[in-house]
Amino acid sequence: MTETAIEAAALGRKFGRHRKVALDDCSFRLPAGRVCAVVGPNGAGKSTLLSLAAGLLRPTDGTITILGTTPAAARERLAYVAQDKPLHPQLTVADTLRLGRELNPRRWDARVAERIVAEGDLTADAKIRTLSGGQRTRVALALALGKRPELLLLDEPMADLDPLARHQLMAALMADAAEHGTTVVMSSHVVAELDGACDHLLLLGAGRIRLAGPLDDLLAAHRLVTGRADDSLDPHTVVESRTTGRQLTALVRPDGPLGDGWQTTAPTLEELVLAHLRAPEAPALRLDSAREAAV
Numbered sequence: 001m002t003e004t005a006i007e008a009a010a011l012g013r014k015f016g017r018h019r020k021v022a023l024d025d026c027s028f029r030l031p032a033g034r035v036c037a038v039v040g041p042n043g044a045g046k047s048t049l050l051s052l053a054a055g056l057l058r059p060t061d062g063t064i065t066i067l068g069t070t071p072a073a074a075r076e077r078l079a080y081v082a083q084d085k086p087l088h089p090q091l092t093v094a095d096t097l098r099l100g101r102e103l104n105p106r107r108w109d110a111r112v113a114e115r116i117v118a119e120g121d122l123t124a125d126a127k128i129r130t131l132s133g134g135q136r137t138r139v140a141l142a143l144a145l146g147k148r149p150e151l152l153l154l155d156e157p158m159a160d161l162d163p164l165a166r167h168q169l170m171a172a173l174m175a176d177a178a179e180h181g182t183t184v185v186m187s188s189h190v191v192a193e194l195d196g197a198c199d200h201l202l203l204l205g206a207g208r209i210r211l212a213g214p215l216d217d218l219l220a221a222h223r224l225v226t227g228r229a230d231d232s233l234d235p236h237t238v239v240e241s242r243t244t245g246r247q248l249t250a251l252v253r254p255d256g257p258l259g260d261g262w263q264t265t266a267p268t269l270e271e272l273v274l275a276h277l278r279a280p281e282a283p284a285l286r287l288d289s290a291r292e293a294a295v
């Protein structure tokens with residue numbers, strides 16, 4: 001198995017006659033076997049990045065290497081579930097899984113595909129067009145996992161699932177990925193559902209990387225601090241700060257010990273992400289290479 005699942009070097013994608021920039025100068029490395037969350041505001045470039053990784057789009061700048069090769073050459077070894085979950089509406093659930101097996105004769109894992117469908121109480125002879133959005137998601141995930149991919153790319157996979165189905169499918173996905181060492185890259189707006197599931201983070205904003213690296217390292221590089229509004233936070237990097245009366249609360253990247261006047265706690269994933277979303281101008285931080293590198 002390849003050590004690096006995705007390597008992007010100065011990756012960029014522009015669209016249309018006006019060369020609208022969707023992704024710009026993105027460099028990061030995702031080691032194999034990780035579960036990576038891709039987060040960022042609407043239009044940040046998350047779907048564009050996943051489509052480039054899946055080989056459905058070509059870069060207009062830079063390169064993206066998947067499982068040590070090009071996305072096209074890695075196609076058999078990856079599975080991609082797009083935001084709109086395209087499936088054949090006229091096929092039944094059973095036909096859809098049969099097609100999955102025929103298209104992936106060497107790798108198809110019928111057991112996992114059938115289990116995911118069965119857990120959703122879906123009848124095998126139901127036509128795809130009669131299924132709800134959430135039921136279709138389940139079939140799309142069954143198809144993707146049945147392919148037994150080394151890299152699973154999921155674009156907002158849980159968006160139309162009810163909370164119970166979301167919880168159950170997420171657990172099934174994580175258990176399967178852990179059992180097989182699958183690399184999972186999953187975009188989502190629901191940061192709470194990523195907590196505990198992901199061990200790597202990619203935060204995009206306006207087409208650029210804002211945070212990239214192992215989640216524990218990114219969390220450890222930040223502190224939530226509270227103190228007096230007139231105390232200085234120099235020389236630390238302040239990602240975001242808010243003042244209520246005389247009290248200041250801030251997310252900082254400490255540069256050495258914080259002074260005695262500051263109460264500090266470790267941020268949660270949600271606090272880390274929200275602070276960066278509220279402060280789009282905060283400097284980026286990449287901790288995904290051997291050496292720490294600011295981007």
Ligand SMILES: Nc1ncnc2c1ncn2[C@@H]1O[C@H](COP(=O)(O)OP(=O)(O)OP(=O)(O)O)[C@@H](O)[C@H]1O
Nearest residue numbers: 015016020021022041042043044045046047048049
């Ligand atoms: N086919 C396209 N043609 C033109 N512009 C596009 C195309 N696809 C994406 N874009 C633009 O690229 C930018 C990034 O879009 P993308 O869909 O990757 O964002 P996203 O982070 O997935 O957003 P969301 O959270 O809303 O799904 C947006 O400004 C979008 O308008």
